[in-house]
Amino acid sequence: MSANDRANFGSKLGVILASAGSAVGLGNIWRFPSELGSNGGAAFLLVYLLCIMFLGLPVMVSEFLIGRRSQANTATAYQKLAPGSKWHYVGLMGVFSAFLILSYYVVVAGWTLEYTVASVTNSFTDGTDYTKFFGDFVSNPWKSSLYVVLFMLLTHVVIVRGVTDGIERFSKVMMPLLLFIICILVICAFSMPGASEGLNFLLKPDFSKVTTKVVLSAMGQAFFSMSLGMGCLCTYASYFGRDTNLLRTAGSVAAIDTMVAVMAGIIIFPAVYSVPGLSVDAGPSLVFVTLPNVFNIAFHNAPVLGYVFSVMFYVLLVLAALTSTISLHEVVTAYISERFKLARKTGAYVVTISCTVLGILCSLSFGVLKGFTLFDMGLFDLFDFVSAKFLMPLSGMLIAIFTGWYLERKIVFDEVTNYGSIRMPLFKLYIFLLKYFAPIAIMSIFINELVK
Ligand code: TRP
Numbered sequence: 544m545s546a547n548d549r550a551n552f553g554s555k556l557g558v559i560l561a562s563a564g565s566a567v568g569l570g571n572i573w574r575f576p577s578e579l580g581s582n583g584g585a586a587f588l589l590v591y592l593l594c595i596m597f598l599g600l601p602v603m604v605s606e607f608l609i610g611r612r613s614q615a616n617t618a619t620a621y622q623k624l625a626p627g628s629k630w631h632y633v634g635l636m637g638v639f640s641a642f643l644i645l646s647y648y649v650v651v652a653g654w655t656l657e658y659t660v661a662s663v664t665n666s667f668t669d670g671t672d673y674t675k676f677f678g679d680f681v682s683n684p685w686k687s688s689l690y691v692v693l694f695m696l697l698t699h700v701v702i703v704r705g706v707t708d709g710i711e712r713f714s715k716v717m718m719p720l721l722l723f724i725i726c727i728l729v730i731c732a733f734s735m736p737g738a739s740e741g742l743n744f745l746l747k748p749d750f751s752k753v754t755t756k757v758v759l760s761a762m763g764q765a766f767f768s769m770s771l772g773m774g775c776l777c778t779y780a781s782y783f784g785r786d787t788n789l790l791r792t793a794g795s796v797a798a799i800d801t802m803v804a805v806m807a808g809i810i811i812f813p814a815v816y817s818v819p820g821l822s823v824d825a826g827p828s829l830v831f832v833t834l835p836n837v838f839n840i841a842f843h844n845a846p847v848l849g850y851v852f853s854v855m856f857y858v859l860l861v862l863a864a865l866t867s868t869i870s871l872h873e874v875v876t877a878y879i880s881e882r883f884k885l886a887r888k889t890g891a892y893v894v895t896i897s898c899t900v901l902g903i904l905c906s907l908s909f910g911v912l913k914g915f916t917l918f919d920m921g922l923f924d925l926f927d928f929v930s931a932k933f934l935m936p937l938s939g940m941l942i943a944i945f946t947g948w949y950l951e952r953k954i955v956f957d958e959v960t961n962y963g964s965i966r967m968p969l970f971k972l973y974i975f976l977l978k979y980f981a982p983i984a985i986m987s988i989f990i991n992e993l994v995k
Contacts, residue, residue, distance in 0.1 A: 549614055550706035552782045557711040559795045564714040564866030565775050566800040567721065569651055570768040572807040572863055573830050578764050579808055580823035583752030584744040588805070590758050594765035595797055598984055601976040602771050602939055603793040605946040608958035610780030611789065616877040617774030620781070624950060633941045637774030640934040641874035642894075644773060646901035647926040648871065649698075652864035653690030653906065654681070654831060659857040662838075667853045668846045673835040677828065682910035691902040698868040699895040702876055703888050706782050710869055721862045724855050725803060728810045731852055735841065737816025744816070744823060745808045759991040762984060767931055768800055772939035775870045778877050788965055789958065803863075810856070817841045830860070872898070901926075933989075940985040947977030 552558045579587050613620035618634035625631070657680060661667065666676075681687055701709045732738065770776055776796075780789070811829065814837045815821050825833045834856070842849025872894055880890030904912065908921035917925055946955055955974070960967045967973075 550782055551784055552711050552779075553707050554711075555787065555792075557707075557715060558779075558783055558787055559792055559799075560714040560718040561710050561866075561870075562776060562779050562792065562796045563799040564710075564718050565770045565779060565870030566768060566796055566867075567718075567803045568768075568770075568863050568867030569648065569655070569860065570764070570867075571800065571804040572860055573651065573827070575764060575768060575804040576808050576811045577826050577829045578760055579745070580812075580829060581826055582757045582760055583749060584812075584823075585746050585748035586750060586752040587757055587761055588745065588808070589748050590753060590761040591765055591804075592801065594762045595769070595801055597976055598762060598981055599765045599769045599771060600793055600797055601973055601981055602766075602943055603769055603776060603797065604789055604959065604973065605942050605977060606771065606774070606777040607780040607783070607789040607793060608946065608955060609942070610777035611783045611785075611787070612954060612958050614781050616781065616881045617777045617874060618878055619881060620777060621945075624954075625945075630945060630949070633938055633945065634774060634777075636934055636938050637772070637777070638875055638878045640930040640938065641773045641775060641871045642898065643901075643926045643930040643934075645868060645871040645875070645894075646898050647905045647923050647930075648864070649691055649694050649868055649898065649902040650687070650906040650923060652694045652861070652868055653687060653902075655857055655860035655864055656694055657686065657690050658831065658835075659854070659861055662850070662853040662857050665850065667835045667838040668842065668849050670839060671835075673832050673839070674828075676835070677831050681906070682913075684907055684911050687906040687909070688903045691906050692899055694864070694868065695895050695899045695902060697865060698872050699891060701865075701869050702872050702891045702895075705887065706873075710873065713869070714866055717862050717866055721859060721866075722799075722803075724859045724862070725806050725810070728852070728855055728859065729806050731848075732810045732813045735813045735817045737818070738813040740816040741811075741813030742809065744812050745805075755991070759987065762987075763932070763936070766935060766939055766985075768804060769797060770867070770870060772935040772937075772942065773871070773930075774874045774938075778874045779870065781877075786961065788961065790965075790967065814841065936985050936989040940982050940989070943977045943981035943985065947974060947979075947981070 552561060609620050609624065613623040615623055617637045618631055621631040621634040701713045703709065766772060811834065812823060815823050815833055818837050818840045821833055821836060838849045838853040842852065875894045876887065876890045879885060879893055880887045905923040905926060908915065908923045913921060915922065920928060956970065959970065959973070
């Protein structure tokens with residue numbers, strides 16, 4: 544395929560919404576509140592915002608410029624920009640980690656679908672024991688596998704339609720809907736009895752809580768949430784037009800991503816504080832065990848409201864997860880079909896089938912395959928560790944080094960300024976962050992994760 548007949552996002556809005564769709568995901572609505580809850584609230588938020596600005600943004604712009612410059616999938620991108628070097632392993636590593644992340648991300652995505660069904664069929668207002676409900680669901684091999692298959696199918700349907708008719712068109716409908724739902728939920732949350740306590744927890748920092756662990760968790764979370772280090776944004780940027788302003792796009796995507804994460808906090812913490820005895824420090828089960836208890840107890844006297852709130856919340860999670868699984872799928876599909884000269888559809892089938900199989904195996908690690916461990920981890924935890932905790936920071940760091948040290952400065956300048964047509968007063972700061980700050984900072988997340 545020549546660069547000219549390569550697919551392209553049709554509009555600037557499409558570019559922003561598709562990239563924001565990749566960034567906004569379970570990371571924002573499930574992982575961010577649980578990290579914030581376990582890491583002392585507002586202090587974590589503050590550090591997180593700094594990480595987005597000084598670490599996430601420069602790396603995001605770098606991924607954008609690598610993708611747009613090369614007009615190719617992630618692995619080929621490095622081959623084009625650094626022919627004959629070993630840099631294409633960074634791209635390959637991205638494809639590989641996207642593949643692994645998709646395989647376990649889809650398990651949690653499947654849970655959100657199950658919870659949507661459960662909330663629609665009214666089971667969050669009937670007094671069930673939700674710890675048991677969750678435990679029973681994740682350990683039921685048939686149910687959890689079924690939802691993995693369903694979620695992969697949903698992702699597949701969008702991917703096979705292509706970049707413009709699938710990803711772009713879908714994001715243009717889903718992202719506004721997602722933003723609409725989240726705004727309604729924020730308004731609801733403000734009217735809950737725990738609103739002021741919840742907002743205090745989110746917005747009043749207690750600086751004594753800023754420990755190294757908090758800083759490093761915030762960095763890792765910023766990376767995951769912005770979809771960095773796995774070639775996602777690099778692949779999407781290969782569909783950007785020549786006139787797309789990379790810095791402005793990265794700014795919008797980061798802003799939407801952060802806004803959604805903060806709004807998820809504004810929804811969840813007031814809700815949790817509205818029920819005495821529930822803790823915000825529930826970790827990953829915050830959304831799947833604590834919140835159903837909130838729906839059940841806090842809305843005891845207004846079950847209809849509880850019903851609407853819970854359905855909207857889980858639909859929101861599904862939408863967020865779906866636009867992210869699509870972006871992860873696209874990384875691998877673009878690579879397979881371009882590298883092995885397959886039709887896009889065939890490439891997509893290969894990815895869907897193999898990720899479904901791996902996804903089912905991951906989901907079974909909460910039940911029948913619990914005893915099957917490698918390095919003391921079940922398959923789900925192993926995939927999470929290898930991809931999100933190991934490969935993602937590693938390739939993020941290499942991306943920063945690649946653009947900061949290896950790539951000719953003129954190429955970087957031309958891409959960031961669209962051949963000098965956009966003024967970029969902060970160019971020197973950008974290069975400084977890439978050359979020195981990002982590699983050192985990411986190296987410390989990395990070491991921290993490894994010695995944990
Ligand atoms: N950013 C998404 C989220 O917050 C997840 C995601 C999609 C991702 N693509 C990625 C994470 C690439 C890391 C790398 O849920």
